[in-house]
Amino acid sequence: MIQTREKTRSFAAAVTLALILSFVGALVAAELQAIKLNPPDLKRGLPFMQALSVKASAREFSEKELSLQDLSDLLWAADGINRPAENKSTASSAMNAHDVRIYVFMKEGAYLYDAPKHELAPVLAGDYRSQIMRARPPRPAAPAAPPAGAAAAPPPPPANPPVQIILVSDPERFRRGTPELKLEWGALDAGIVSQNISLFCAATGLKTVPRASMDKDKIKYLLKLADTLNIFLNHPIGYAK
Numbered sequence: 001m002i003q004t005r006e007k008t009r010s011f012a013a014a015v016t017l018a019l020i021l022s023f024v025g026a027l028v029a030a031e032l033q034a035i036k037l038n039p040p041d042l043k044r045g046l047p048f049m050q051a052l053s054v055k056a057s058a059r060e061f062s063e064k065e066l067s068l069q070d071l072s073d074l075l076w077a078a079d080g081i082n083r084p085a086e087n088k089s090t091a092s093s094a095m096n097a098h099d100v101r102i103y104v105f106m107k108e109g110a111y112l113y114d115a116p117k118h119e120l121a122p123v124l125a126g127d128y129r130s131q132i133m134r135a136r137p138p139r140p141a142a143p144a145a146p147p148a149g150a151a152a153a154p155p156p157p158p159a160n161p162p163v164q165i166i167l168v169s170d171p172e173r174f175r176r177g178t179p180e181l182k183l184e185w186g187a188l189d190a191g192i193v194s195q196n197i198s199l200f201c202a203a204t205g206l207k208t209v210p211r212a213s214m215d216k217d218k219i220k221y222l223l224k225l226a227d228t229l230n231i232f233l234n235h236p237i238g239y240a241k
């Protein structure tokens with residue numbers, strides 16, 4: 001009898017704790033504020049040909065968070081609006097569809113870049129940076145040893161980049177085209193944004209690498225992405241270690 005009462009009490013305590021934690025979680029999510037980005041500094045960076053000459057992937061980063069100006073300039077370079085009258089941006093996109101969404105994971109949470117407003121809209125509170133960069137093993141389980149001539153496994157995900165950018169294409173942004181073409185255009189558009197990021201980093205001394213490896217299921221779940229969206233690339237970004 002006493003044991004049953006004890007069990008009931010600890011069950012009630014566990015339920016109360018779970019309720020408190022979910023309430024606190026909801027409060028934290030509600031507290032994540034939009035980040036107003038600074039106007040781009042158009043005078044910074046190496047001349048274009050010099051930037052190309054130092055462009056290189058990097059997989060080690062200082063843990064120092066990015067300054068607001070670096071974050072602002074990075075996102076504007078990636079796909080910021082540079083011709084507002086025509087709603088056109090630094091990254092070309094098929095049919096000017098602006099199909100590529102730029103999600104930004106940082107210490108305090110995940111955000112979506114709003115190019116027309118040049119600000120980061122809050123999506124999810126909490127630090128998920130260490131959970132999204134590693135590709136899940138393929139299902140069904142891979143054989144223990146890869147067959148001769150198989151592609152080498154990709155390098156492990158970089159440790160502790162302060163910013164992780166995820167490039168996602170929304171095929172529904174294209175007014176016409178078959179599903180295959182929309183997938184192709186989306187991949188090309190994401191590649192163009194990716195190269196803008198790499199060249200901005202090369203020009204300004206920031207470090208990055210374009211990566212296809214990541215946990216797409218986890219990213220979809222965390223960001224509540226519709227199954228129709230295509231996650232193409234990620235970019236860890238930070239200062240030199």
Ligand SMILES: Cc1cc2nc3c(=O)[nH]c(=O)nc-3n(C[C@H](O)[C@H](O)[C@H](O)COP(=O)(O)O)c2cc1C
Pocket residue numbers: 055056057058059154155156209210211212213214
């Ligand atoms: C589409 C694409 C996917 C890539 N995926 C990964 C990846 O998953 N992990 C990784 O460490 N590097 C990845 N890379 C980076 C390449 O390994 C790197 O660009 C290549 O070795 C050339 O080096 P560089 O970027 O310094 O010129 C990827 C690059 C591209 C273009």
